Amino acid sequence: MDLFSRSWTALLTAVADVPDEDFERPSGCAGWSVRDLACHLVIDAQDVLITLVTPADTEPTADAVTYWEVGHTPPTGDDPLSALIPRLAAAYGEPRWLKFHLDDVGSAAGRAAVLADPDTRVSTQDKVLTAGDYLSAYVIEWTLHHLDLIAHLPDAADPPADTLAAARDLLEKIAGTAFPASFSDTDALLVGTGRRAPTDAEKVALPAVTLPLVLG
Known part of the structure; x- marks a missing residue:
C-alpha cells in the first residue's frame, strides 16, 4: 500500500x-507524447477509483502477479483505444488544464488507496482480488x-528507488525468472517490457524467457 x-505521488509530481513546452515531446509509449501519457493517467486514476468501490463477495481469482x-x-499506438488518447489529450488545450x-482525479485516487482496507475484495476486468493485491499490481x-x-x-526526476525495486520484483515474478544482477532495476524494467532493446552483452545474460513482457 505504501x-x-x-x-503514484512521485508520478503525479513528475507530471506537474x-x-x-515539453508536453509535446515524445514519451516512452509508442505513438504518445507526454501530453497523451498524462491523459492516459487520468483514465488510470479513474480506473483505480472505480475498482476500489466495486466490491466482490467471491473468492479472489487473481493476485498482484496474475492480475x-x-x-x-x-504496442504501436494504432489500436482504437491507444489512438483515442491523443484526441482526448488535445481536447484539453493548454497543458495546465x-x-x-x-x-x-489523481489525488482522489491516492486518498482512496490510503483509505482502502487491503483485505477487501474488489472486482475489475472480470477478476476478483484483494484491494491490497490490486494496489500492489499498480x-x-x-x-x-x-x-x-x-x-x-x-x-x-527518476522514480523512487524502492518502487523501482518493487516493480522489478513483480516483473520477475510475472516472468517466472530473475533478470541478471548486472541489470539495474531500470534496465530490467525497460528491457523486460520492450521499452529498450538489449545490447549484445545483455542478450547473452538474459534468462531464457520470451521477451518483451507486454502487460495489459
Whole structure:
C-alpha cells in the first residue's frame, strides 16, 4: 500500500513539474507524447477509483502477479483505444488544464488507496482480488509510466528507488525468472517490457524467457 502511494505521488509530481513546452515531446509509449501519457493517467486514476468501490463477495481469482495479462507484441499506438488518447489529450488545450484534471482525479485516487482496507475484495476486468493485491499490481504500472514520462526529459526526476525495486520484483515474478544482477532495476524494467532493446552483452545474460513482457 505504501509503495502504491509512493510510486503514484512521485508520478503525479513528475507530471506537474513538466514544463508546458515539453508536453509535446515524445514519451516512452509508442505513438504518445507526454501530453497523451498524462491523459492516459487520468483514465488510470479513474480506473483505480472505480475498482476500489466495486466490491466482490467471491473468492479472489487473481493476485498482484496474475492480475496482468501478458503478451509479447509491443504496442504501436494504432489500436482504437491507444489512438483515442491523443484526441482526448488535445481536447484539453493548454497543458495546465490537463495537469489540473490529473491532479484532481489523481489525488482522489491516492486518498482512496490510503483509505482502502487491503483485505477487501474488489472486482475489475472480470477478476476478483484483494484491494491490497490490486494496489500492489499498480506499482509496476506507475513505475513504468514514470519511466515513459521521463524517457526524453533528461532533467526530470527518476522514480523512487524502492518502487523501482518493487516493480522489478513483480516483473520477475510475472516472468517466472530473475533478470541478471548486472541489470539495474531500470534496465530490467525497460528491457523486460520492450521499452529498450538489449545490447549484445545483455542478450547473452538474459534468462531464457520470451521477451518483451507486454502487460495489459
